[in-house]
Amino acid sequence: ExxxxxxxxxxxxxxxxxxLTCAVSGFTLSGNHMTWVRQASGKGLEWISFMSGVTNKxxxxxxxxxxxxxxxxxxxxxxxxxxxxLRAEDTALYYCLGSGSASxxxxxxxxxxxx
Amino acid sequence: QAVVTQxxxxxxxxxxxxxxxxxxxxxxxxxxxxxxxxxxxxGQAPRTLIFDTNDKHSWTxxxxxxxxxxxxxxxxxxxxQPEDEADxxxxxxxxxDGVFGGGTKLTVL
Numbered sequence: 487e488x489x490x491x492x493x494x495x496x497x498x499x500x501x502x503x504x505x506l507t508c509a510v511s512g513f514t515l516s517g518n519h520m521t522w523v524r525q526a527s528g529k530g531l532e533w534i535s536f537m538s539g540v541t542n543k544x545x546x547x548x549x550x551x552x553x554x555x556x557x558x559x560x561x562x563x564x565x566x567x568x569x570x571x572l573r574a575e576d577t578a579l580y581y582c583l584g585s586g587s588a589s590x591x592x593x594x595x596x597x598x599x600x601x
Numbered sequence: 602q603a604v605v606t607q608x609x610x611x612x613x614x615x616x617x618x619x620x621x622x623x624x625x626x627x628x629x630x631x632x633x634x635x636x637x638x639x640x641x642x643x644g645q646a647p648r649t650l651i652f653d654t655n656d657k658h659s660w661t662x663x664x665x666x667x668x669x670x671x672x673x674x675x676x677x678x679x680x681x682q683p684e685d686e687a688d689x690x691x692x693x694x695x696x697x698d699g700v701f702g703g704g705t706k707l708t709v710l
Contacts, residue, residue: 521699523701530688530701530703531639531641531647531692531704533692533698533699533700536697536698536699538697545697545698547698581646581647585652586652586653587658589637589649589652589658590648590649590658591639591646591648591649592646593646594646
């Protein structure tokens with residue numbers, strides 16, 4: 487069964503950093519595209535980042551470009567989101583998502599940026 | 602960046618049929634956008650109903666179907682149930698960049 491479990495969220499001061507982890511099971515990362523998504527409280531879904539499972543090409547939303555870095559470790563079946571220079575507007579619940587038949591959602595990990 | 606548009610709110614009668622649409626500011630939505638449809642109920646994580654235009658997960662109720670219709674992606678619900686009341690988001694890929702629609706609040710009334 488496909489499962490994705492996000493972790494690493496927490497409370498951080500503006501300008502701080504966090505590293506989110508998405509541990510996947512039930513499928514292999516190799517050949518699967520992965521996406522990070524976030525949702526601020528009471529708001530809609532926002533696409534953050536995408537990594538191709540074929541070309542390893544990575545793309546970012548303008549709102550996080552230059553501050554966030556997506557990576558993965560196929561051996562650990564994990565995807566990461568390094569978040570630097572965090573701002574109050576980055577406060578949200580962060581989800582990772584597989585592609586196609588692996589597009590199951592986890593419960594997300596909350597990130598709060600506040601002084 | 603492209604803008605993806607959805608109806609803000611739609612109401613359907615129990616047992617009725619409704620189609621939610623997902624348009625793109627760049628032109629017609631095609632299978633090359635790999636349209637996804639997600640359902641989210643209050644206090645819950647989203648769940649994927651449709652991927653790659655019209656593929657379903659094992660948990661997707663048979664009454665939901667995805668298609669391309671009139672240059673848009675479409676999610677059709679045939680035989681609405683009270684438990685289908687939720688927010689529905691479409692999602693499109695633009696050569697690696699992803700864009701969500703603003704969501705449609707579906708009321709079953």
